[in-house]
Amino acid sequence: MTNNSVKIKTRFAPSPTGPAHIGSIRTALFNYLLSRKLGGFFVLRIEDTDKERSKIEWEHMLLKSMTWLGFDWDEGPIMIEGQESMFDNNSYDIKYIGENGPYRQSERTEIYKKYLQKMLDEGHAYYCFCTKEEVEAQKGYLMSIGESPVYKGTCRNITKEDAEERIKQGKKCVIRFKSPEKHKIVFEDLIKGKIEFDSETLGDFVIAKNLETPLYNFTCVVDDYEMGITHVIRGEDHVSNTPKQIIMFNALGVKPPIFAHIPLILGQGKKKLSKRDAETSLEEYYHEGYLPEAIINFVAFLGWNPGTEKEIYSMKELIEDFSVEKIQKSGAIFNSEKLDWINGLYIRKKSIDQLTKLCIPFLIEANLIKRHAAGTYLTVDTEELIPTYKIEKSVALYQERMKKLLEIAEFTDFVFKKDIDYDKSLLKWKAMTEEETIVSLEKSLELIRSIINFDKENIEKVIFSEAEKMPNRGDLLWPFRVALTGKQSSAGPTEIAELLGKEKCLDRIELAIKKIKYA
RNA sequence: GGCCCUAUCGUCUAACGGUUAGGACGCCAGAUUUUCAAUCUGAUAAUCAGGGUUCGAUUCCCUGUAGGGUCACCA
Numbered sequence: 001m002t003n004n005s006v007k008i009k010t011r012f013a014p015s016p017t018g019p020a021h022i023g024s025i026r027t028a029l030f031n032y033l034l035s036r037k038l039g040g041f042f043v044l045r046i047e048d049t050d051k052e053r054s055k056i057e058w059e060h061m062l063l064k065s066m067t068w069l070g071f072d073w074d075e076g077p078i079m080i081e082g083q084e085s086m087f088d089n090n091s092y093d094i095k096y097i098g099e100n101g102p103y104r105q106s107e108r109t110e111i112y113k114k115y116l117q118k119m120l121d122e123g124h125a126y127y128c129f130c131t132k133e134e135v136e137a138q139k140g141y142l143m144s145i146g147e148s149p150v151y152k153g154t155c156r157n158i159t160k161e162d163a164e165e166r167i168k169q170g171k172k173c174v175i176r177f178k179s180p181e182k183h184k185i186v187f188e189d190l191i192k193g194k195i196e197f198d199s200e201t202l203g204d205f206v207i208a209k210n211l212e213t214p215l216y217n218f219t220c221v222v223d224d225y226e227m228g229i230t231h232v233i234r235g236e237d238h239v240s241n242t243p244k245q246i247i248m249f250n251a252l253g254v255k256p257p258i259f260a261h262i263p264l265i266l267g268q269g270k271k272k273l274s275k276r277d278a279e280t281s282l283e284e285y286y287h288e289g290y291l292p293e294a295i296i297n298f299v300a301f302l303g304w305n306p307g308t309e310k311e312i313y314s315m316k317e318l319i320e321d322f323s324v325e326k327i328q329k330s331g332a333i334f335n336s337e338k339l340d341w342i343n344g345l346y347i348r349k350k351s352i353d354q355l356t357k358l359c360i361p362f363l364i365e366a367n368l369i370k371r372h373a374a375g376t377y378l379t380v381d382t383e384e385l386i387p388t389y390k391i392e393k394s395v396a397l398y399q400e401r402m403k404k405l406l407e408i409a410e411f412t413d414f415v416f417k418k419d420i421d422y423d424k425s426l427l428k429w430k431a432m433t434e435e436e437t438i439v440s441l442e443k444s445l446e447l448i449r450s451i452i453n454f455d456k457e458n459i460e461k462v463i464f465s466e467a468e469k470m471p472n473r474g475d476l477l478w479p480f481r482v483a484l485t486g487k488q489s490s491a492g493p494t495e496i497a498e499l500l501g502k503e504k505c506l507d508r509i510e511l512a513i514k515k516i517k518y519a
Numbered sequence: 520g521g522c523c524c525u526a527u528c529g530u531c532u533a534a535c536g537g538u539u540a541g542g543a544c545g546c547c548a549g550a551u552u553u554u555c556a557a558u559c560u561g562a563u564a565a566u567c568a569g570g571g572u573u574c575g576a577u578u579c580c581c582u583g584u585a586g587g588g589u590c591a592c593c594a
Contacts, residue, residue, distance in 0.1 A: 015594050050593055132592070139590085148521045149590060174592050192524065201522050201590085209592050216594045239523060240589045263525075263587085270586065301543095305532060309542055328532080330525045331587065338531065338544045348557075401556040429553070467553080474553035481553065489555030 008040035008230045012073075013220070015047040016058035020065040021280040022334065023235065023265045023273050026299045030233045030262060032071055033300075033322040043227055044076030046104040049219055054106070060092060065282045069292045070315050075227070076103045100227045105219050112214040115222050115252070116175060116207070120160075124251040125207060127163040128155040128176045150203025151176065175208040177218075177248060185243040190260035190324045192236075197243040205244055217241055221248045229257050233324070236261040237272065260324050263303055263331040273334060280334070289362060289405025294343040303328040312345065344403045356388070356395045359408045363391070366409030368416040381418040390415070393499050397491040414485045415499060420508070422486035424515045429478035434516050437479050441516075444480040445509045454502040460494040483512035 010031040014024050035042040044066070048054035063079050075098025096103050119125035128151075139149040156178065158166075167173060185197045207218035214222075220241075224232065239261050249256040265273045273280050285295060297313050305311070305328075306321045313321070347355065360377070363369045369377040369386060377386050394412040402408060414420045428437050447462050463480070467473040481493040484500060497505050 013594090017594075047594060053593070128592095135592090143520055143590090146520055150521095172592095195523070197522075203590095206592055213592090215592075220594085235588090236524070237588055238594090241594090243523095261524090266587075272588070301531070303531090307533075309533085311531095311543065332532090333530060335530045335544070341544055344557090398556085400558090472553075477553040479553095487555085491555085493553075 008035060008038050009043060009228050010035040010040065010231045010233060011043040011045055011224070011227065011229050013045040013047050013223075013234075014062060015050065015053075016055060016062060017050065017053040018058060019281040019283050020062050021273065021282060022299060022302075023280065025065070025069065025282060025295070026265065026302060027234055027262065028066065028071060029296065029299055029318075030260075030304070030322075030324075030327070031231075032073075033318055034231060034233060034324060036319045037322050040230070041074040042072075043098065043100075043229065044073045044103065045223060045227070046077060046106075047216070047219070048104055048106045049214065049216060051106065059104075060094075061283065063092075063094070065286075068286070069282075069296055074098060075100060105223070108219070108223070109212055109214075111226065112208075112219055112222055113211050116211055116214060116218070119177070119207075119251060120175065122251070123178065124248075125175050125177050126156060126204075127158065127167065127173045128204070128206070129158070129163075129166060129171050129173045130154055131172070148201040148203070150201060151205065153178075153204045156204065173210075174206045175210065176204040177207045177244070177251070179204050180247060180250075185246055187242060187246060187256070187259060189239075190231075190233075190258060191263075191327050192239075192261055192329060195239065195242070199243070199247065202244055202247070207248070217244050218248065221245050221252070224257055225249065225252060225254050231260065232257045233260045233262060236263050260327070262327055263329060265302055266331045266333045268333065270331075270333060287406070289358075289402075289407070290339070290343050291346045291358075291405075294339065294346040297346075298339045298342050302332045302334070312342075340403045347402050347405070348400055350399070352392050352396045352399070355399060356392045359395050359405055360391065362405050362408050363412075363416070366413070368409060368413055379416045379418075381416065386416065390499065393495075397495055397499070401491075411490070414487065414490075420486035422482070424512075426486070426488060427479045427482050427512055427516060429472075429474045432475065432479075436475070438513055438516055440476050440479045441483060441509055441513050443476060444483070445506065445513070448497070448502065448505050448509065451502070454498065456494055456498040459497050463494055463497075479512070480509070483509045 012024075012028040012031050014020070014028075032042050034040075046059055048059070059077070060079070063077065066073075067079070075096075077094045077096055079092040080095055081092060102108055116125070120127075130151075134154075135151060138152065142149045153176075155176070163173070179202050180199055182198070182200050185199055185202075187195055189195050205217065206215060208214040223229075224245075242259055242261070246256050267273050267280075282295075293314065296315055296318070297311075300313060300318050300322075301311060304322075304326055306313075307326055350358070360369070364371065367380050369391070370380055372378045372385065375388070377388075377391065378384060379386050394415045395408060398408060398411040401411060427441070428434070429440075432440070443466065444463070447466055448459075451458050451462055463476070464473070467476040470476050477493055481490060481496065482488075484493065484496050484505060490496065500508070
């Protein structure tokens with residue numbers, strides 16, 4: 001370590017046991033923002049000591065998600081290639097950046113072993129031979145008499161020699177931390193202020209199953225120390241771990257980092273958002289067409305605000321205005337309506353070119369178009385080449401209507417499909433009869449036929465001058481628009497007519513007339 | 520149950536102890552539209568309860584109530 005040690009260092013330490021979710025992203029974000037705000041460092045550490053539940057796929061997914069969202073980090077694992085496709089199922093080679101690696105806990109066993117041995121040698125930890133059943137029974141008893149269910153230290157005074165002898169005999173054991181005598185453990189939480197715990201309520205907790213398999217609270221302490229972490233921002237489900245970690249830092253003779261516990265994001269039921277809640281999975285948001293900048297903006301404002309009325313923020317602006325002090329003390333319910341609104345806003349801010357590039361995968365996914373030669377596309381139905389400007393035009397027509405990119409497919413399918421399907425009653429505008437509808441459609445047919453230069457200006461001139469003559473413009477415009485799109489709601493008829501082209505317009509109007517006459 | 524934390528519109532939230540308690544999303548109404556959006560206008564809507572402290576409490580203190588977290592040989 002160089003003189004960098006004066007700079008702050010934060011970390012995001014997820015365990016790869018499921019898809020990244022909104023809650024963990026917010027924890028990552030706050031750590032990231034703080035480090036960037038203060039010109040410090042940000043570390044990504046993979047906490048995979050639980051071999052049963054940790055999977056490399058989840059780790060890859062996590063790295064992809066974080067990259068997609070616009071995070072970068074100074075230390076930790078990064079993907080070497082393949083970041084262009086965020087949520088495919090491919091695995092990538094991973095390398096570490098930074099000098100405090102490895103950054104997977106599963107690869108740090110030797111480091112933990114060293115510290116574990118130190119704890120044992122210095123009398124801060126001891127071997128415990130109690131069985132699970134015995135411990136459970138004791139816990140049950142303590143709870144029944146209204147006391148804290150903690151391990152009281154039955155094996156505390158077994159001598160080192162005795163313990164080694166029992167291990168030699170093959171007795172099963174774990175390693176417990178020897179909690180200090182009764183005293184107050186106090187720490188100043190950056191968000192919650194002063195928090196006090198009584199050391200007695202902690203008991204002698206297990207820190208390792210054996211020298212090779214340390215547990216969370218221990219690895220966390222060792223790593224935060226070894227990696228020089230100065231600030232730990234994490235969910236408030238960790239406050240109860242904090243006193244345990246503090247006494248271990250004390251036993252190690254080092255200063256604990258500064259803690260900031262952020263309130264949890266709650267689901268509709270006001271319960272902690274869990275990884276099992278499918279709607280919280282980041283991959284899900286990607287597949288529905290949420291923009292990373294919208295997700296970041298939304299998540300930042302879940303439990304934080306700048307104290308002004310500005311609420312549309314880029315990552316860069318967040319870094320500028322972020323402060324831990326402004327983080328809320330109470331939990332926030334995840335409100336997807338606001339996310340939709342923000343997403344729509346960011347969609348509207350995109351250039352047509354950018355937005356089209358983002359929408360194309362969704363059109364492909366919906367089986368409306370498919371890739372052809374470099375940068376060109378065919379319609380799936382008729383295999384005809386569809387020029388990029390037409391895709392762009394389609395996207396442009398629906399830009400201000402979209403809340404999620406996924407919606408582009410159902411909005412614009414009539415552009416790419418050969419046949420459109422709808423109920424003939426949709427063609428009737430308000431109180432129109434079938435006869436009147438046919439007359440209206442035939443009028444449209446005649447008008448469209450008469451247009452030589454089939455562009456928006458001409459179509460509008462012809463169609464609207466005729467529509468104005470009607471008692472209601474809708475008498476002409478509604479059946480015309482429905483005939484072209486097959487939809488109750490859509491963009492305006494003249495722009496759509498231009499997009500579809502004269503031939504297709506004529507076909508569809510004729511089809512609509514037939515639909516009423518013969519269906 | 521023990522321990523810890525929290526409490527302002529439906530939701531996210533603002534308010535040096537002094538404001539007609541502000542904003543945003545959603546909802547509702549109006550304008551604009553053939554439709555749906557977008558846009559603009561407007562409306563409805565909150566300090567958990569009870570005690571203190573104070574000239575004055577959303578704000579400070581206590582009690583109650585409600586909610587959340589945590590009590591693993593998970594993280």
